[in-house]
Amino acid sequence: MPGALLTWPREAPPPLTRKQVNYRFRDLLAMEPLSADEITFILDQSKPFQEIQRNPLKKLATLRGKTVALAFFENSTRTRLSFGTAASRLGADTMNLQAEASSLKKGETLLDTANNLNAMKPDCFVMRHSSSGAADFVARHLEIPVVNAGDGTHEHPSQGLLDALTIRDRKGTLNHLNVTILGDIAHSRVARSNLHLLGKFGCRFTLCGPAMWVPRELEHIGPPGTPIRCVYRVEEALEDADVIIVLRVQTERLYEPSLSQNDYILLYQLNAERMKLAKPDALILHPGPINRGTEITPDVADGPRSAVLEQVTNGVSVRMAILYLLMVGATEGTTHPALEGKTVS
C-alpha cells in the first residue's frame, strides 16, 4: 500500500565513533517516536542543568556564538520565555518571532516565513503553531534541528519531558504509575505527549472530563496495550492516582462545543474536598497557565501536593538539555575524537 511514502522523523547523521546512539533524531517533534531509553537519556541530561540553575552564575558559554530562532506563530508567553531563558543560559543568542507582529498577517505562508528566518542562519528552530503537524512540515524543509514547542492539538514534547522530570524527581520513578489526566483531553497536545511518554514506562491512565472532551479514541493513544480508561465523573478518577495532571479549561472556547463554566466547576473542578479521595502523596501537575477557581482551586494549586512551580523551573532545565542535545553535535569536517572514555586534555 502506498501509505508510508515518507521516512519521517529524520534520523540524525550517523555518529562518528560512539558505539551507542543516545538519541536518533535530528529534531524533537514529538514524544511518540522516542524510545523509553531516549527519553530517560534526555531526563538524565537535564540533571546537570538543574544544578546549574542553582548556581549563583547561571550562564554557560557552551552554545556561545550559536543562535536559536524562536518562531512562535501561536501566542505563548511562558513557553517562549522558557526556551529563551534556556538558550541564553547556554550562551546562545535568540531570534524572536511573535505571532501578532509577524508577516503572517500579511499573508506570508508558513514555509516562506520559516525560509526567511532560516536565511538569517540560526542554528536551531524552535516553533509553536496552531496547526497540528506544522513543526513536522517545517522540519521537512530545513536543514537545522527543529524543536516543536506545540503544534495544534498534536504534541508538546518539551512539556511532556518537563512533566516527566518533575514526576521522576518527586516519585523517584516513572514506572507503572497511575496517571489521571483531567480536562479537555481531546484538544490537548500536552495530554497526548504525556500519554505517549509515560505510556512507554508502563503507566496506567485514567482520562476524565465531559464526554465531548474525552472521546473513546483516546484509549488508542500511546504505545499499544497501554491501559487507558475514560471516565466522566471526577470522583472515579482520583482514587488510585499517583499523578494528577490538570488541564487548563479554555475560557475562550476555540473548539466546539462550548460548555458552561459553572457546569465544569460543579462537576470537574479539583478542590480540597475532592482531593480527599486521592492518595496523600498524589502529585498534582498543571501545564499552566492556571485558571484559579475554574479547573483547580487556589488552595489545591498552592498546596503541598502541587508541583506546579517545580514544573516551570524544570522546564528551563529540560529545554537546556534539549537545545544542548540537538545543537551540540558533529559539524562538517569534524575529526574523530580521541578513544572512548579518554578526554582530550
Next chain:
Amino acid sequence: MLLVKNGRVMDPASKTDAPRDVLLDGERIAEIAAPGKITHADGEQVFDATGLIVAPGFIDMHAHLREPGQENSETIETGTHAAARGGFTVVCCMPNTKPVNDNASITRFMVDRAKAFGHVRVWPIGAASVGSKGEAISDIGAMRDAGIVAVSDDGKPIATAKLARQIMDYCRTLDLPVIEHAEDVSLAAGAVMREGIASTRLGLPGMPAAAESVCVARDVQVAELTGARLHIAHLSAKSSLAQVRFAKQNGLRVSCEVTPHHFTLIDEDVTYDSRYKMNPPLAAREDREALLEGLADGTVDAIATDHAPHEPAIKDVEFDKAPFGILGFETAISLALEQLVHSGRISLLRMVELFTSGPARALGKERKLAVGEPSDLTIFSLDRPWTYHVAESASKSRNSPFDGHSFKGGPVATIVGGKIAYKH
C-alpha cells in the same frame, strides 16, 4: 481508418471477452471481427494490440479541470492530456471553476475550449444552484442545450433538502441526473480528515462517516419523493453504501461512484502530508472493505477519479491549511488493476464496466464497443511494469500520494474519435 488488431476486446455491454480486430472509420466503429479477418487497405493506420486489452473508451465522470479561473493549477488542455495518458476518452468536468459554470456561456466556453485544445472529450457538469451558493436554481435548461450532462454543486452538498427537491424535480423533467457531493456541513465543519483513532493521534479535526451518510440518506429520500435520477459522488463510507443499496433494492434511480484513492488508502495512511488530504477524507478500514464489496456486487456503478489538481504553491502547506484534493487521471487504471483485479476482488470485465457502461448508465447514456458506436477505445496492459513519477505528469499540478509507486499494468493507448490521443 484505424485498425486495432490482435487485441483482447472486452465489452461489458455485450459481455464480450474475446480476441478481436476493430476497424475505426472516423468517428464510428466500422467493423469488429475475429483476428485477421478484416482486410485492410494501404495507407491505413494499424495499431498492434497484441497482449493488450481493447475496451470501449473509458469515462471519468468526476474531475476538475480548473478552467476558467484557476489555470495555474490546470487547464482543459493539460487536464485532458493527463486524462488521455490515464486511458480516459471522456472527462466530465465539475462546475466549481471561477466563475462557476452556472450558465450557458460558461458551458459553451468549456465546450469550445475542449474542442480546440482538449485531448479527449469533455462533457461539462453544470452547477445546480447559481454560483453553487445554494439559493437560486441555475440556468439548467440553457446549460443542457449548451452541452451539460448532469448538474452538481460539487465541492459542497446542495444546501437544503428543499432546494434538493426542487432541483431534482426540475432535472427529472429535463432528463438530467443530479450528482451530489454528500456532506452534512455541520458535522463536517472544520474537519480535515476522517474522525477516528488516526485523527485523534495526529491531533487533526475529523468528520465522522455520518457526515456523508446523513446527507446521502436525505438525498435518497428526496430522490424517492421526486423520482429523479440521483448519483452520489465519491462515496466513501459503509453507511452511505448501505443507503444506496437500500435505494436500489427499492427501485429508485440512485447510482454512485467510488474513487481509486478511496478503494486504495485509509485514514491510517494519513501523515502530515497534504497529499493525503481530500474531501471526502480517506475513510476507515471497514469502509474500504465495504467499498470493495460494493464494487464487486454491483452496488457501485462507476469508478471516477475526482481528479483535483492544486498547484504546489497552495497545496504544499501545513495540513489543515491545504485545499482538499489529489490528482487521479494517470493512476486510476493501474490502481484499479492492483487493488481490484490482481487482488481477485473483481473480474477484469467488471472493472471495464466500472469505467465504461457503468458511468455511462449513471449519466443516462450508453458506452459500447459495437459497430456504429463512437470510435473511442481504451487500450491497456495487464502486466506492463511502470513507476509513476508525478514530476512527469501531463497535469500542471503535482499533488499525488502515489508518486514513486510501482504498478503492474496500465494504459497503453487512448483513441478518441478514431484518432490516437495517447500512445505509450
Next chain:
Amino acid sequence: MKIIEKSQLMSAAEIDRTLQRLAHQVVEKSGGTRNLALIGIRRRGVPLAERIARAMRGIDGVEVPVGTLDITLYRDDLSKVAPQAVLQSSHIPFGVDAMDLVLVDDVLYTGRTIRAAMNGLFDLGRPKRVSLCVLIDRGHREMPIEAQYIGRTVQTSDTEIIEVRLTEIDNEERVVLVDRVDG
C-alpha cells in the same frame, strides 16, 4: 585504528606511593588543611581526588571535602567531540568562596580541560586560590597552564596516549603508554 601498548609507566604500588607523596606536598604547601578542598575532574580525576583526601586524613586527621566537576559544558571543542557528548553532573557540596581549591586530574596535556574546569569553578563563586594536582604531566601545552603538584613528568609524542587505569573505573591499576596506529 589499533592500540598497541608500548610500556608500563607506573605499577599499582607506584601509583599509591605517588598519591601519598602528593597528599603530603599539598598539605605542606597549603600550611594545613583548613579551607582546603579537592575537586576531581571527571572521570579519573574523581577517584584520584578521593584517594588523596583519604591520604590527607591519615596525615592531619582532617576530612578534606571532595567535589566532582564535569567540564563538558565548558569545553571549547564540543563540536569535535562525538555527537551528543553525554553530560554528567558536577557535585560540589560546599561553597567555593574564599576556599583553597586543588583541582585533581589524571593527565595534564594541552591544558584545555583545566581552562574549562576553571570556568566551571568561577561560575560557582570566587575561590581564594586554585591550584592543580595531576598524576602525569605529558607536556604539549596549548594553554599557559602548569600544575603545582605533579606525580611524574613523561615525554611523549603526539600519537602516543597515556592511559591511567584505576580500579574504581577500569578494574586494573597501572599507567601505560600506548600508541595509536592506523590499520
